[in-house]
Amino acid sequence: MIGGLVATGRRRKLAAGQYRAIVVVAAIFSAWVIYANLFTISNPLVLGILFVSGIYAIMFVAIGATPQAPDHIPFYDIVLSLLSLASGTFFYVNATQIADRISLLDPFTPAQLFFGITLLLLTLEATRRTTGLGLTVVVVAFLAYNWFGHLLPPPFGHGVDEFTYVLDILVFTTDGIFGVPIQVVATYVFLFVMFGTFLSKAGGGEFFFNLASLLTGRTRGGPAKVAVISSGLYGTMSGSPTSDVVATGSITIPVMKRLGYSARFAGAVEVAASTGGSAMPPVMGSAAFILAEYTGVDYKAVVVAALVPALLYYLGVFSQVHLRAVRDDLRPTDGETPTVSQTFRTGWVFLLPIIGIVVALLSGYSPTFTAGIGVIGVVVASALLKATRLSLWQVVEGLGETTLRILPVAGACAAAGLVIGGLSMTGLGMKAANVILVVSNSQPILTLFIAAVVTIILGLGMPTPSAYILAAVLVGPALAQLGYPVLQSHMFLLYFAILSALTPPIAVAALAAAAIADEDPFKIAFTSVKLASIGFMLPFAFVWNPALMLLADPLSNAMAVVGGLVATLAIAVAVEAFASKPVPPLERVLMAATGVAAIAPFAPVALAGILGGLALLGRHLMASRRGGLHQDAAG
Structure with a gap:
């Protein structure tokens, strides 16, 4: 169903x-x-x-x-x-x-x-x-409201009652179908997708997978860690959790299952890792471009602000995968792990266009020009070596596949334009914001919680761009009225729009993984939510402490980064209830408490949380090392 x-x-x-x-x-x-x-x-x-x-x-x-x-x-x-x-x-x-x-x-x-x-x-x-039908039903419902909402009583009624009035705004101006979402897709989103297509076609996907295998393939839980790293690297290009699951999961999930990992865990690791790719700079998927265009925030500022939270997300997933691998004694890859020379013999060329994109962004070039540099860079870089050189037909095929890959995004964003145009025309966005504030009694924390739930509900079964756009126009005004800064509040909404891809009951990324893992998608979804638990906490953290997004002075930023690292590790232990050995409930509570304190925007509290978290984590680290020494001595 x-x-x-x-x-x-x-x-x-x-x-x-x-x-x-x-x-x-x-x-x-x-x-x-x-x-x-x-x-x-x-x-x-x-x-x-x-x-x-x-x-x-x-x-x-x-x-x-x-x-x-x-x-x-x-x-x-x-x-x-x-x-x-x-x-x-x-x-x-x-x-x-x-x-x-x-x-x-x-x-x-x-x-x-x-x-x-x-x-x-x-x-x-x-x-x-x-x-699919989900977004279509939402769009039709909004259209029905645009045309028949004048029949509703206050406060939800409006004065628009003519078919031609609605048609005029939605089709004959840049406020509807041809609005911000489709303008973004037609410019830098299209070019960044082209960059990812050419990078993959030249062999970049294999390079990223080999790089991940080189780093973690021979450790406990190696295949799962490879999935985390390679999916993150690939996801920052694709920007779609579902396509990332299909692209990298078709390799990583069977490998994990072959080595004895449960289908549920294998699928969940891939889903949690793939979902985070949409939040990983420098590309971050199309929704981040829409965020920059919609809010007027420079895209470079969005990328810089998103960097630390994205790294903390992957640290959290990686840490939980490692702890579970240690607890369950999950085996490393039984095949050959590529060497440094094998990985970089041809793979080094793929670092050049990525470096070019980062340099262009930091130099202040527009996202469109930066994407163009990336496309040209990957074609030129791949031509340096015979093994990666693209033939004329591969170039044509890369151009064509870019258009075919953009079809779902374009369909979703054209529909989102209809929603935005209707909301601005009828004023429903502000009305919805007022309802949220009434329900929350204008309490900041409760409003954030309601905003998170509403965004996840809006994102069920929808592409990330559509989920974010709906949340931005329906929920964003409520956060603005409470005085939350634009960048933090919209990044908050973007994170929960991204996480809706793995959240039950629909969890489209889990549906994709289920077909590969041959497992119940609900089981995969619930396990992936647990693995991605830090992702559900991060948006509240960086709204509470902007220094996590590098938006404060250098000293506060440095303390927030250190606090974020300690908090992520402590929360991973608290969620998994395991470190060097099973962690009792009281210590799990202490771990979580020190984690929250470590990211506080108040220096004394943050310092206490960091020291407390390090003490608790250090105790388990020393115990783990002693256990390893005892095993070596016994051997």
């Missing part, structure tokens, strides 16, 4: 000739996106029109209407594709007239009305095919 709610259309497996034709068309579209972003100054409305119509035309051919859709392209999908092109052509040809018309005053011509309604319906169908 749950799978049906989030079921999407089926990616068609076309015959060789048809596949090549689709890839070439998609590659031409990618080339146009590069040209439009890097070599021209595009009108946002025109860019949105051409991007949406082109994406839809490819989408209806590449993705079937249902999970059981045939591989051949039926007549009705050809019609939908042609309608997408016709709508785009009409809007493009009449772009000046549309831009100059006075919204809500100039009446529609019959042609404008026809193509406006057509584009609206195409967007709903594109959303359903690419993201």
Whole structure:
């Protein structure tokens, strides 16, 4: 039942000739996106029109209407594709007239009305095919509210009561379909996805996996630790927990199962590790770009602020995996672990474009230009060695696959534009914020807790960008009214939008892992929530103490980082109830208490928490070393 709610259309497996034709068309579209972003100054409305119509035309051919859709392209999908092109052509040809018309005053011509309604319906169908029924139902509900909300009593009613009024805002301005979400996707998100595609195609994914194996493959719980590191490295490029699970989990989950790890634990490790990739700089997935655009915060500032929390998240997952591996005596990889020379013999070239992206971001270049540098960098770097060099067809295929990978994100963001436009038009966002404040009695901590729960509920079964956008427009105003700074509050919402991918009852990342692990997705989801427990605490921590996001003075930032490290390790022990030996309940409580104190924004409290946490952790570390020495002596 749950799978049906989030079921999407089926990616068609076309015959060789048809596949090549689709890839070439998609590659031409990618080339146009590069040209439009890097070599021209595009009108946002025109860019949105051409991007949406082109994406839809490819989408209806590449993705079937249902999970059981045939591989051949039926007549009705050809019609939908042609309608997408016709709508785009009409809007493009009449772009000046549309831009100059006075919204809500100039009446529609019959042609404008026809193509406006057509584009609206195409967007709903594109959303359903690419993201499933969940988001589509939400969008339809918001549309119904836009058109019929005037019938509701105060405070939820509004004054909009004309179909053309709603259509005008949602389709003929940059406040709806062509709004911020699709503008972000059409610019730097597209180019960063292209960067990840080319990096993977040249062999970057294998390099990251080998690097992770080199670091942890021969330790206890090695395969699980490899999954944590490699998924984090891959996830920062893909930005999608589900695709990360599929890409890296297809390797790591079978290896873990083969070495005796339970299917539940193997799937959960992959889900927890993959989910965090969307919060890991420098790419962080498309939602982070939307956050920067929506809030007006410079993307470089977002990346810097996100770095420490993301590293703490992975430290928490890694620590819990290690503690469980020690407790259960999980074996390391039984195969050959790559050496340093084997890993870096060809892999060093993949570090060059990543370094280029980091340098460009820190130098103040725009995210679009930075992504362009990354794409060019990975193509040039891969050409340095014969083993990684891309052929002409691989370049074409990389361009085409970028467009095909962006289809679900584009569908979700076009739908999110409909929601944002409707919310701003009816004022529902502020009304929802007022309701949240009434329920919480304007208590800051309770408001944050409600905001977290609402964001997770909004994200069930939805892509991260859609979940964040809904939370930003519905919950964000409530946090703003309480005086929470923009960056911390929106990063708070982004984290819980990301974590919704592993949270029951839907947990789309767990659904993907379940198919690989052959295990109940609910069992995987609940275990992954436990492994990712630090992730549910971090947003509250960095809102409480901005120094965790490096937003305070250097001394406070340094103390917060040290406190964060101690707190993460202490909480990992408290959650797993194990260190060198089983940890009794009272000590677990003490561990958690010192962890909370260690990240306090008050120096004396934080220092006490750090020292207390180090004392408790040090005791177990010494006991573990003594145990190891005794085992060596006995041997």
